[in-house]
Amino acid sequence: MFVNTDSKYIWKNGSFDSWDDSNIHILTHTFHYGLGVFEGVRAYKTDKGPAIFRLKEHTNRLFDAAMKVDIKIPYSSDELNEAQKNIFPKNNLEEGYIRPMVYLGSESMGLRASDLSVNVAVAAWEWPSYMSPEAKETGISIIKSPYQQYSNPLYSGNKIMGSYINSIMALHDAIKKGADEALLLDKNGFISEGSGENIFIIKDNNIFTPKVDHCLNGITRQSIIEIAEGFNINVEEANLTYEDLINADEAFFTGTAVEIMPINKVDSTIIGEGSRGPITKKLQETFSEIVTGKNEQYASWLTHTNE
Secondary structure (H helix, E strand, O other), X not given: OOOOHHHOEEEEOOEEEEHHHOOXXXXXXXXXXXXXXXXXXXXXXXXXXXXXXXXXXXXXXXXXXXHHOOOOOXXXXXXXXXXXXXXXXXXXXXXXXXXXXXXXOOOOOOOOOOOOOEEEEEEEEOOOOOOOOOHHHHOEEEEEOOOOOOOOHXXXXXXXXXXXXXXXXXXXXXHHOOOXXXXXXXXXXXXXXXXXXXXXEEEOOEEEEEOHHHOOOOHHHHHHHHHHHHOOOOEEEEOOOHHHHHXXXXXXXXXXXXXXXXXXXEOOEEOOOOOOOHHHHHHHHHHHHHHOOOOHHHHHHEEEOOO
């Protein structure tokens, strides 16, 4: 995944460290207990240089998650936005994935540890495609996971470092069983999300997506809802069953990493025609135009790194 690391840098606590020398202490509190927050952000190549998709929304969500786990970030949102912008020319990147993270230091150990330093880092690297480029047309297969989504919305609705073990286990289980991704249900048996993606289904030209009681209110999710409504497509947030999904005309995942990914198969059931449907294609193409700076209607969603 990582290339040319000898010429890359990571922003940490206000300055740039060389990629290979950017380390943490083995007794870093977050490394042991998982108390920290992070974000996943994308920047895309445009005619005006690299542009970060919905930067402010991602940074605001980082601060919101930190507040919920009682971590006070020692930088302003503007400072972190600048760090995310500046890392692109620093690393000679035209586009890529950005990982802001907030973690506690190594001054003490144990659950009762207090007076720990709060550290902030931002890394960025090339991100060609989360799955094969062909999958954006042909779609991917998913299976219902034996791993249930967290019942506590603190964990299911925020990007907290230690809470992703459930997603990792679900994904690895799906891959071992020959699928591309996992489908997690919530404590009530309704559809929640993928291992790291929100899910949408299309039936009779209407779009449906799970309520956010037990899933992340993804920024790509929010964007797709707005784009679809701009096309006068009805979008409903609802408690969706497994049967709703397997009887859908189309289905797709959304997320920063996966963007918009069609789902062609759920367990043994083929969805729709078994490939990308027309509404999914329309949303994909519009999203691609937006993130590459070719759609003026949503130009405010982009922050150019040279601004």
